[in-house]
Amino acid sequence: MLESLPCRRMQNRQDLITLWLMRWLAAMIVLLLILLVILLCKLALPAISKFGLGFILSDTWNPITEEFGAFPFIIGTLITSFMALLMAAPLSVSVALFICEICPKQLGRLLGTFVEMIAAVPSIVFGLWGIFSLAPWVQNVVTPFLKNTLGFLPFFQGPSYGIGVLTASLILSIMITPTICTFCREVFNTIPSQTKEAALALGATRFEMIKIAILKPSYSGMIAGIVLGLGRALGETMAVAMVIGNTSRLSLSIFAPGSTMASVIANEYAEASNAIHLASLGYIALLLLAITLIINSFARFIIWKWTPKI
């Protein structure tokens, strides 16, 4: 009864065509994802049947002896992405707050444009900048500082060549800042000025007003923005491949070179010489997709849990 109601209204042929067109296009998106997963599974099948789930925890990657394991790449991906997030999230939220609340409107708009322009810089340019400017700076300035202050921790020991996990994380943090910042700005802008004025009228200082009237209601939105940034960091390939040092040897130190799932695929896919090597790279791609999906669903869960229920 309820379903037939909108149909009857749609006497117009145009409406019907549009409806079906939209339905098909929407279904296409779902279909695309499913086909992608099927294709990846097909590609990865020889590796899945040969190595099984042990692939995830094995840390040997040797194309000559045809032994493959994804562990170093999974760790590399997670470490670089979360370190990038740790640096980018507070920065992006503060920049968004500054633009929305503190600086004059005109200047804010200009600043916002500049932040967004970072997103338009191609990742290969970031990579080149990383090799020629950031890496020497990390080697000569950041590393000695970290070694002097936190050198007693195993994460901050060992030689630094500038190229490594730390540099890759720094590059990633810059690359995901505009994503998070823009998202947070949109969220902060949705807060009605009455709420802010009410907070101020109750005697809140500016800091308290930001805390109770802006940050608190925006919590789930901010998380969504941060996860969006994380998604970009997990998949970022070119810039990371250029500065991370690309080795499958594991190390505790953040100065040491490492490798991410995306970077190893980009590096080795074009010249992978035998079938099992190709299949293993496909397996890694499948795992990367799985990790991204898990993290995204986790974020959805947080948003769902924190959104006030009406």
Place this chain on the structure above:
Amino acid sequence: MKMILVLGLWVMSLSLGAVTKINGAGATFPYPIYSKWFSEYHKLKGDIQFNYQSIGSGGGIQQLLQQTVDFGASDAPMSDEDLKKASWPVLHIPTVIGSVAIVYNLDGVPNNLKISSKVLTDIFIGKIVKWNDEALKKLNPQINLPDKDILVVTRADGSGTTAIFTDYLSKISSEWKNKVGNGKTVSWPAGIGGKGNEGVTAVVQKTQGSIGYVELAYALTNKLNIFSLENLDKVFVTPSVEGTSLAAASLSDKEYLGDLRLSLVNASGKQAYPISAFTYILLPVKQNNAENKEVRNFLLWALTKGQQFAPELHYAALPKKLSDSLIKKIKALKD
């Protein structure tokens, strides 16, 4: 007026139709010389147009097997397994010879330090980790080598350059052969990986104490410091176009006439540079095929007149004896 326009269009379509398009795909390493050749050849023969995709050696072989191209190009010869998959016999035609330079960056040390094959292996395997190691000092007694860490820089992406370099290391050291092996991608025991020749070049340029391997052209155009490497005859040779050519001159007559799927590394000859290799055009042997015939004509030109363009682009020309025997081989195919 309209007539003229129609006539003009007709003439244009005629001339367009007469152009033979030849598709090739493969190695990135010889791309600069191939594109030079294609443009020079087009000047001579306006009706032949080459389209070459430099997608990598592995890709070149794949495309050839799938019959999407008229010829393939590869730095490494095809494996027996791949040759069996091909629908026709495939000829390996070496076009030029390339070499891999060992480069370094160390302040206060002159260019062309000497290095032996043993020391080179020990550095890349991670046994020698300091620049003032006794073994290096012994080879360079006059030079004051600093107490600095060696940073090994390798290629992270699969590449023909890595294949040639590891082929060399495997040939001179059984330890390397057993521990690491040779191929386009290997599991490096030490160091960090840069992406592409340009990536390795950039890291070496930017990092004090680094040592890496790149194609000769990259080392020369970026003015990197290059090691003089000890060859089979115990002579220290700085890589050059001439030394690279000499590596192929040492082949025997029997090898010249064979299928040429052979490695040139560690060749004998007083001035031969030991890390050299052919780059090949993979020519399917098809009869009665217009494109295939044009590829053969092009190869005949490339092996004679074309060779003069090689040195300016830092590739070594083939020894005359070899190109002569190749030309005979190609002419024998004529239908």
